[in-house]
Amino acid sequence: MSSSSPQQRRGDTRQRIQDVALELFAEQGYEKTSLREIAERLGVTKAALYYHFKTKEEILISVFNDQTRPIDELIAWAREQPRTLETKEEILRRYSETLVSGASLYRFMQENQAAVRELSIGETVKNRLFAMVELLRTADSPLTDQVRCVSALFTLHAGMMFLQHVEADDPEQTRQAALEVAIDIIKQAHHAE
Amino acid sequence: MSSSSPQQRRGDTRQRIQDVALELFAEQGYEKTSLREIAERLGVTKAALYYHFKTKEEILISVFNDQTRPIDELIAWAREQPRTLETKEEILRRYSETLVSGASLYRFMQENQAAVRELSIGETVKNRLFAMVELLRTADSPLTDQVRCVSALFTLHAGMMFLQHVEADDPEQTRQAALEVAIDIIKQAHHAE
Amino acid sequence: MSSSSPQQRRGDTRQRIQDVALELFAEQGYEKTSLREIAERLGVTKAALYYHFKTKEEILISVFNDQTRPIDELIAWAREQPRTLETKEEILRRYSETLVSGASLYRFMQENQAAVRELSIGETVKNRLFAMVELLRTADSPLTDQVRCVSALFTLHAGMMFLQHVEADDPEQTRQAALEVAIDIIKQAHHAE
Amino acid sequence: MSSSSPQQRRGDTRQRIQDVALELFAEQGYEKTSLREIAERLGVTKAALYYHFKTKEEILISVFNDQTRPIDELIAWAREQPRTLETKEEILRRYSETLVSGASLYRFMQENQAAVRELSIGETVKNRLFAMVELLRTADSPLTDQVRCVSALFTLHAGMMFLQHVEADDPEQTRQAALEVAIDIIKQAHHAE
């Protein structure tokens, strides 16, 4: 009743560009998606995109910044917690939830690492990954335990991908299973100390 | 010792194209790598590439087919073994070795999933992944155990990526650690039965 | 009087592309004419052509559609007339006039049948020719009379070609002569009934 | 039993190139047919074509020269005959037969006038057409009669094209009908004198 009439859409064009762009980026990849396509699917001109964003890259950057804020907040929060096992479990739990709410973007980043790496956000992505690892691992722990931390994170991501391709059953159930396994893995790392 | 003079190079151009192409694909991504670049780095004309390969995609396909043969052999072998825990461990061990020998290609596929998905090899990649999962998981096992199988595989891949980005220490050591963790994870899945 | 200064040309680029394209297509053939040539003769970039038309073929299609409308109208008109000799004569008369006003295009189609056949307009061209024949011939008439109908049409076309190559005298006079002969031929077909 | 084994084919490669080339030229047009296609259909290399012919154009020229000799002979013969109506009828008769035996080539020339015009044979083709017209028309005859001569020739050609597209009935029957009509037309021109 309120969202799709042309008049009501006034002012939310910027948002709609972001939505459609992410949709296409995730569907076809960043390089394969042209501004023409985005504009066409929106029913506007390419030039209109340039009114709202300075470059193609900036569209992605803006989506990225909007949608990854929760991760930054998670990292900030985690840095103030004690490094207990409970904290680590909570980190994984929150991260898992975040992955769901920004599923398209994370799927996009997973599948377009090469493209993202060349972009200005590449560095940020890498830093954030390292920050996450840093929060999960215990300094001076053996190499296998460090691997376990990364493994736990990747397990959550892997859960999402199974969700994409298998698409059987309840996605939420898959996520819970992945979370359970990830916590299990990190427990191993913690016990070892 | 004698390989780079123009005369000596006769006859191995096809191979050299494959090498340089993979190098660049892995470095910059598939879409971002142009045939001009490949040709220039080789010191030949674009047209020369087209003498040896019908399309850009075919270059990738040929590299892919050459380098993933070990995986096919591994799968074939595994299908004839009993589904014991020992077999599964051996699968992971061999898979881990394969990942090392074809490191560039696997890194490429990891980072260019979006591009690969659209290509004709996309289907093959997906099938192979499912085949691997099928060999590791036990039918009718609980969802968490199925996730563990995928997790074990991704752990090996994650090991490689750490190898890329951290690039500290001995890569071989990192691989061993990842393998150890992966085997550990799969053991959990097996015990549960 | 005022038409060729760059400022004044605004807005008629599409038309100018069509004009120049037809000019070159007729001069050199469809395949031999490159978009570079068209663009150069117009003083714009190749990309500008693609702003106005999706493909090279579409340029031809648009010219074709614009210039053959009279033929469609002629066919539509003829279908509502009684099949008398007078009607047939009138058809030839009008067709002859049409050939003159769209001379470049018809010359082009005559000389580039092979190219046109492969294009999407090929079918349309064929259908139109058959429709014309259908309007001129009498059902169940002997084979020779059917040939005469085609012959009459081709005579008009032949008139145009003589006009091109001989280009002596008054073209209009040649056209009149061709028309006279064509009508004569069709009369033979009609008398025979 | 004798023609297709690789051994027997020795020595007739040149001829086979001509055959396949004409086949493809007629099918797809001169410009659209590449030497690669010709070579592939023959099962030889492009370079092999260059052993037998200096250029692509020369392949066409050689086919043209071989197959249009009858026309030259016809013209030579006709020039020594008296300019009676009987002679003209005989010319048309012989021309009609020639069109059949060289059908592919004449179809090709009809459909590729634009391409042929740019080639070195273009001039020859035009000269031969004018020579034919010269033999049929009577000097100082009225314009309509001159048109009739061209019309008669085009009628024979038109007969061939109907043969292509309608492809119903007996082609030979169509040819006879076209010949009959053509003779009829030329008779008109003659009577008028």
Next chain:
DNA sequence: TATGAATGAGGTTTCATTCAT
């Protein structure tokens, strides 16, 4: 009598971007 390998020129098409309106 052919082939394998390569080239240089050029083809059509697409892209991100700009700017006057």
Next chain:
DNA sequence: TATGAATGAAACCTCATTCAT
């Protein structure tokens, strides 16, 4: 807040042709 028109660069690919073997 957008559009219409255009550009420059570059993409993938094909072609006729050459030449050493």
